[in-house]
Amino acid sequence: MTDTQMDVDQFRAEARAWITSNLERRPAGADAEARGVRTDEEIVAARALQRRLFDAGFAGITYPAEYGGRGLTAAHERAFREESADFVMPDFGAVGGVTVGPIGRSLLEHGSPEFLQWHIPRILSGETIWCQFYSEPEAGSDLAGIRTRATRDGDQWLLNGSKIWSTGAFHANWAMCLARTDWDAPKHRGLTWFAVPTNAPGLTIRPITQINGTAEFCEEFLDEVVVTDADIIGEVNHGWSVTQTMLVYERGAGESGVSLMEPRELAPDLVELARRGGRTDDPAIRQAIARAHVADYAQFHLGARIAARLRSASTPDPAVAAYSKLARGVYTPLRARAAIEIGGSDALTWPEGDDAGQRPAIDYLNGRIVSIAAGSNEMQRNGIGERVLGLPREPSFDSSIPFNEVLRKSRGWNGRVG
Amino acid sequence: MDTDASADQRELLDVSRRFMENSCPLRAVRDGVWRDGSFAASYRRQGAELGWFSMFVPESLGGGSISGNGALDAALIAYHRGRGLQPGSFVGTNVVAAALAAAGSDELRAAVLPALISGEASASWAATSSGGGGRVENGVHATSRADGSFELHGKKAAVQDIDPSTWLLVTCGTADGPMQSLVPADAAGVSVTPLASLDLTRRFAEVAFDGVHVPATAVVGEPGTCGALIERQRAIACTLIAAEMVGAMDQDFETTVQYAKDRIAFGRPIGSFQGLKHQLADTSLALEMSKAIAVAAARTVGTDGDEHGPQAASMAKAFVSEAGIDLVQTCFQVYGGIGYTWEHDQHLFLRRITMDAGLFGDGAWHREHLCQLAGL
Ligand SMILES: Cc1cc2nc3c(=O)[nH]c(=O)nc-3n(C[C@H](O)[C@H](O)[C@H](O)COP(=O)(O)OP(=O)(O)OC[C@H]3O[C@@H](n4cnc5c(N)ncnc54)[C@H](O)[C@@H]3O)c2cc1C
Numbered sequence: 023m024t025d026t027q028m029d030v031d032q033f034r035a036e037a038r039a040w041i042t043s044n045l046e047r048r049p050a051g052a053d054a055e056a057r058g059v060r061t062d063e064e065i066v067a068a069r070a071l072q073r074r075l076f077d078a079g080f081a082g083i084t085y086p087a088e089y090g091g092r093g094l095t096a097a098h099e100r101a102f103r104e105e106s107a108d109f110v111m112p113d114f115g116a117v118g119g120v121t122v123g124p125i126g127r128s129l130l131e132h133g134s135p136e137f138l139q140w141h142i143p144r145i146l147s148g149e150t151i152w153c154q155f156y157s158e159p160e161a162g163s164d165l166a167g168i169r170t171r172a173t174r175d176g177d178q179w180l181l182n183g184s185k186i187w188s189t190g191a192f193h194a195n196w197a198m199c200l201a202r203t204d205w206d207a208p209k210h211r212g213l214t215w216f217a218v219p220t221n222a223p224g225l226t227i228r229p230i231t232q233i234n235g236t237a238e239f240c241e242e243f244l245d246e247v248v249v250t251d252a253d254i255i256g257e258v259n260h261g262w263s264v265t266q267t268m269l270v271y272e273r274g275a276g277e278s279g280v281s282l283m284e285p286r287e288l289a290p291d292l293v294e295l296a297r298r299g300g301r302t303d304d305p306a307i308r309q310a311i312a313r314a315h316v317a318d319y320a321q322f323h324l325g326a327r328i329a330a331r332l333r334s335a336s337t338p339d340p341a342v343a344a345y346s347k348l349a350r351g352v353y354t355p356l357r358a359r360a361a362i363e364i365g366g367s368d369a370l371t372w373p374e375g376d377d378a379g380q381r382p383a384i385d386y387l388n389g390r391i392v393s394i395a396a397g398s399n400e401m402q403r404n405g406i407g408e409r410v411l412g413l414p415r416e417p418s419f420d421s422s423i424p425f426n427e428v429l430r431k432s433r434g435w436n437g438r439v440g
Numbered sequence: 441m442d443t444d445a446s447a448d449q450r451e452l453l454d455v456s457r458r459f460m461e462n463s464c465p466l467r468a469v470r471d472g473v474w475r476d477g478s479f480a481a482s483y484r485r486q487g488a489e490l491g492w493f494s495m496f497v498p499e500s501l502g503g504g505s506i507s508g509n510g511a512l513d514a515a516l517i518a519y520h521r522g523r524g525l526q527p528g529s530f531v532g533t534n535v536v537a538a539a540l541a542a543a544g545s546d547e548l549r550a551a552v553l554p555a556l557i558s559g560e561a562s563a564s565w566a567a568t569s570s571g572g573g574g575r576v577e578n579g580v581h582a583t584s585r586a587d588g589s590f591e592l593h594g595k596k597a598a599v600q601d602i603d604p605s606t607w608l609l610v611t612c613g614t615a616d617g618p619m620q621s622l623v624p625a626d627a628a629g630v631s632v633t634p635l636a637s638l639d640l641t642r643r644f645a646e647v648a649f650d651g652v653h654v655p656a657t658a659v660v661g662e663p664g665t666c667g668a669l670i671e672r673q674r675a676i677a678c679t680l681i682a683a684e685m686v687g688a689m690d691q692d693f694e695t696t697v698q699y700a701k702d703r704i705a706f707g708r709p710i711g712s713f714q715g716l717k718h719q720l721a722d723t724s725l726a727l728e729m730s731k732a733i734a735v736a737a738a739r740t741v742g743t744d745g746d747e748h749g750p751q752a753a754s755m756a757k758a759f760v761s762e763a764g765i766d767l768v769q770t771c772f773q774v775y776g777g778i779g780y781t782w783e784h785d786q787h788l789f790l791r792r793i794t795m796d797a798g799l800f801g802d803g804a805w806h807r808e809h810l811c812q813l814a815g816l
Contacts, residue, residue, distance in 0.1 A: 284736075286748055286751070287814070288810060288811065288814035288816065293814075293816060296816075302816055305808070308807070308808060308811045308816065309804060309807050309808070311811065311816070312758070312806075312807030312808070312810045312811055313758075313807055315755075315810065316733075316755045316758050316759050316807065316810070317759075319733065319736070319752075319755050319759075320729040320730075320732060320733040320755070320759050321729070323729075323732035323733050323735070323736040324728055324729045324732045324733075326732070327443060327728065327731065327732040327735075328728070330443050330444065331443060334443075345724075345725055345728050348721070348722075348725050349725060349729065352722075352725070400718065402721070403717065403718040403721035403722065404714070404717070404718075404721075406721040406724055406725065407711075407717035407718065407720055407721040407724075408717070410724065411697050411711075411720060411721070411724060412697075412701065413697070413700060413701060413709075413711035413712065413717050413720065414701065414708065414709045414711055414712040415712065416712055416714060417708070417712070
């Protein structure tokens with residue numbers, strides 16, 4: 023029986039056997055999320071553990087077998103996640119999810135066979151970590167408006183410009199970098215994606231301190247960074263189609279971001295907060311707890327519904343994926359606010375060094391990450407409004423003229439559209 | 441609504457959908473054809489032929505469903521009923537059929553179930569009372585007699601679509617806890633007073649019980665300890681009503697989005713203004729979540745042995761009730777002045793959805809109920 027035919031139960035049994043005899047149980051109360059950025063030592067440990075998963079055939083379960091994956095389905099992956107839920111798994115922090123999620127998936131769809139042969143096994147074995155060089159100081163939501171420049175120089179390319187908000191870039195070996203290769207074409211038609219090694223001469227990476235006090239995202243300066251044709255992902259000037267793929271995964275098309283299990287227990291964290299403050303009899307608190315729980319439950323089922331819709335489409339549409347993204351972007355900060363209300367002073371203060379105790383405050387500070395990063399709520403609303411509901415687009419005065427001209431005109435912006 | 445519906449389910453739905461479109465299109469709903477007793481009876485019998493009232497009754501008692509999950513099949517029908525703002529006691533008849541199948545005496549089952557399944561008679565759950573919210577035992581009190589019979593006193597409100605031949609499942613309080621009985625609407629001591637209502641697509645009445653005699657054989661469930669049965673009935677009612685709401689929401693939203701594409705202001709379709717576009721996108725998200733949660737509730741409620749049914753149904757009712765009212769309010773705004781006219785259909789949706797949101801417990805009631813179910 024080949025791997026592709028292997029049924030989920032059989033795979034589950036195989037996974038369980040391997041996990042229980044090879045992995046350590048997760049210590050109770052471990053809360054990596056509250057800790058934030060992973061240290062270098064933690065990354066070294068994560069790489070070693072990832073390597074063991076890879077060697078045992080449990081890395082990249084849904085990735086093609088020819089590139090070192092297992093070539094199985096999302097159901098197999100889910101089974102593995104369920105079986106391994108109580109065990110210590112490789113933990114690279116946010117950058118790990120980015121590597122095998124939006125980046126890995128986009129590479130698979132757009133990278134050349136040689137490119138994939140080289141890169142994917144390294145990703146799956148934990149040897150390389152990737153980060154995203156998309157946003158720039160002057161282009162975030164308007165990703166097609168980036169200004170980092172790639173110019174031909176003999177048989178290579180020179181990259182110049184700056185990137186910002188790149189999560190975990192200091193842990194990464196490679197970056198997936200968007201650059202402009204044609205300034206005379208309209209903005210969406212002059213873009214190209216490159217794989218850039220983060221140790222390339224001319225590339226400077228600087229962490230930026232966030233509101234939660236950690237420094238996970240970074241800014242980069244690219245000064246005559248050399249890359250070659252072999253580093254191109256997709257085709258020159260056709261980068262926007264890669265972007266479309268990337269956005270589907272970035273918005274949580276796969277199972278990422280959606281909780282693994284249907285949330286059946288009434289918001290245990292919020293109930294615990296209410297208990298600690300002795301406020302479980304307060305009708306307003308009870309309403310807040312139940313409201314958050316109902317939203318968790320609705321979001322879980324929305325995720326499954328949207329994932330099914332995306333699976334059944336021949337080309338998954340980022341605008342459909344926008345539903346799950348917008349739901350998270352709307353409900354995550356609301357839930358974080360509810361926790362602060364329910365916890366009162368217990369959520370606003372905590373014993374020094376108490377990871378669990380600071381969780382509501384950290385969640386509150388981090389609550390809007392998902393409303394902004396990977397496409398703001400407003401961008402998701404634009405996508406749903408225009409591409410799913412088919413509402414007419416806003417008049418645009420920058421999408422059909424040469425990008426050079428867009429820049430020139432924006433400097434002389436006179437308040438008139440069109 | 442259900443992206444995973446099977447071919448058999450889809451076929452059943454298609455036939456039901458065509459029946460509704462032909463026999464009771466929105467224009468007919470608006471004209472109130474369903475107020476006519478003979479129309480109502482024939483509509484109900486035709487629905488019954490399509491299996492509308494058999495889905496919560498096991499095959500051994502003459503019922504059955506297409507997929508084996510009766511709640512899911514019924515919710516899919518309910519969705520299409522909601523789209524067309526269909527009349528009649530679909531939710532009530534199914535709740536009562538489920539209760540009788542689960543806990544009715546043999547006499548009661550033999551006398552009533554075949555008539556409900558075939559559409560000869562309808563049933564309604566007399567659950568709501570003034571100020572009772574989702575506390576279905578409020579409003580009527582039963583006193584027991586030595587021979588095992590009971591006597592009912594009190595009033596229920598907003599009881600749906602009562603004809604003289606309608607069976608009323610009356611949930612009430614006793615000194616020892618809740619009890620239920622099945623009472624014909626024309627029984628001695630029952631008086632039905634039609635009420636005016638916000639909803640223009642169904643009939644609602646106040647029902648007074650003045651010493652109504654209930655023989656022991658008409659008692660449904662064990663008096664005092666039928667809480668789990670009532671919880672099950674509430675779960676079915678909330679699941680089906682949420683599904684009907686989702687259908688009505690979907691229909692109202694589709695026509696509103698079309699209007700936003702067609703209506704021109706300032707030289708462009710109003711749907712191109714981000715102020716409206718974003719409201720519609722948020723509404724679309726709430727609608728997708730409503731579909732997802734309604735299907736999840738139906739699946740859970742209809743899965744034998746799954747004890748999470750009451751919670752799932754309360755979550756669906758809590759979420760959809762609020763999403764529904766938000767949706768009709770947003771659609772109203774998008775229409776501008778035309779949406780405030782009697783001629784326009786928007787207010788029919790506004791009225792029905794708002795009514796449904798308040799029946800069998802509104803969002804706040806179900807959130808509190810969820811806390812209680814969790815032992816909080
Ligand atoms: C924690 C975190 C991690 C991140 N990680 C990465 C990463 O790894 N790699 C990377 O490349 N980037 C990353 N980002 C950047 C992120 O993708 C951008 O912040 C995001 O796309 C928004 O861009 P911006 O910050 O430039 O805001 P802007 O685009 O300037 O937006 C500001 C406001 O204007 C609104 N707006 C903009 N355009 C429109 C429009 N057309 N209609 C309506 N409203 C509009 C936005 O919704 C927002 O409210 C990260 C961001 C955060 C917060």
